[in-house]
Amino acid sequence: MTTPTNNERLQLLLMDYLYGEMTERERQAFARELQSSPELQALLRDAERLDGTLPIGTQPRIDAERLQGNRWMLQQTLQREQRTAFSLQSWLQALAQRPLTVAFQGVAMAATFVLGMLIATEDPRGGDAALLAGTEPSAELSPLQLIESDDYEIYQLKVNSYDAASGAIDLSFSLASESRVQGNVADREIHKLMAVALQDDIDSASRMDTINALQPVSSGTDVQDALIYVLRNDENPGVRYQAVQSLVALASVDRVRDALRYALSEDINPGVRLEAFQALTKYQDPETLAVFRQQMESDSNEYIRTQARNIVEGTADAASSEL
């Protein structure tokens, strides 16, 4: 066992004084030691300096709106969790409470039923082989088709208004499901699901991972739409940056250029604006030049201002020499 040096002892004493629960007696002892110990006086002076800048209790701001948002999110998460847990757990629990032979019978019946369904049902998606080979499905598909009807439930059904005389009714409800899909990102069904998810409620890290995974298939319209949506609406600048990086290679597409022009003029993140600007420099159409003209005056980033001015003035010089 090591014995603390006097300085270490004083450090511990000071932490007790600042954060512990000293009794009156201990406080008096501390005050006496403080009077006689220049070392403790120096430590306390240092501590007071930090506490002057960062008083005890200084902490990140959590406003009412943020609390409300988190409360709502937690409610949704727990409801999803409860539904997923319920079906499996209750079935297993019920099974475990019966005699073993009955449990085996139950498992066997369930297995037979599932096998029967697999054999009897024609797979509308052409089976896993088609999925993995990345073949294009012939009909227009929605990601919801990846979710079987048994996988989701309706919850939070609300009657917003009801007119008893005419029978007119206005309902709102949420759908929740827990599903797992395995396949290849090149498959349209898979990347369409991911594209839709990008516009829904998934966390920032997952949005970034999703954009990363979608990069090789970003020429597809549905993926482009999702990336454009993210670039225009995502609150996380890291996610928007990843989206703009995926879109720069597609700047020849009109609506992608529209989104890039929007990002250049509206995004508060200079990294996002810079990527958009660099992609647009190759396309000096009138709309793009108009945005450059605006940014050469107003952009907070010096590089964008200077380069935009060079392009706008260069274009003007070329036009006047042609005349």
Added chain:
Amino acid sequence: MLREIEEELLVAAQAGNTAAFERLVRLLEQPMLAVAAGFAHTPDDANDIYQDAMLAAYRALPKFKLESKFSTWLYKIVVNTALSNRRKLKRAWQKLAAVQAEYQHEEEYLVGVSPEAELLDSELSAKINQAMAKLTDRERIAFVLCHQQGFKLREAAEVMSCTENLVKVVLFRARAKLKVQLADYH
């Protein structure tokens, strides 16, 4: 009385009653979000940590022993989730930091939590975020719990599963590092 209500809610929540769990959590949500924010790079990250921690707590609830203190147990989960998420989110953050030196979407700091609490200026808030990022995990836990959240040393020792003396040592080190980092503001 309060303890009885808490126990009733706990029993209901352990049986899968999500509304009971939400009520239990609501009493602690502000400080727990603030603890998560003490570990995160951005408010979005902090919100993710909080959500992950609450889901983990809900899943682990059947194992919770009623004789333990619920708040300490919950804080432990928030701290552990924060530490594991911090590693997961580091890559995303590095990417972000690389592109945006003037990133403004960071935690802002308040002196206290009352409605009249004073908001620190954004420059100092940014500096505090940077300084906090230089602390080790342990130093950060001790500082967030004791200095920011007002935990007593023994309470922090419980959450950190260590001795009170170790909390004091680590806390002193954290303070020393922050003092250097924030020297321009003393």
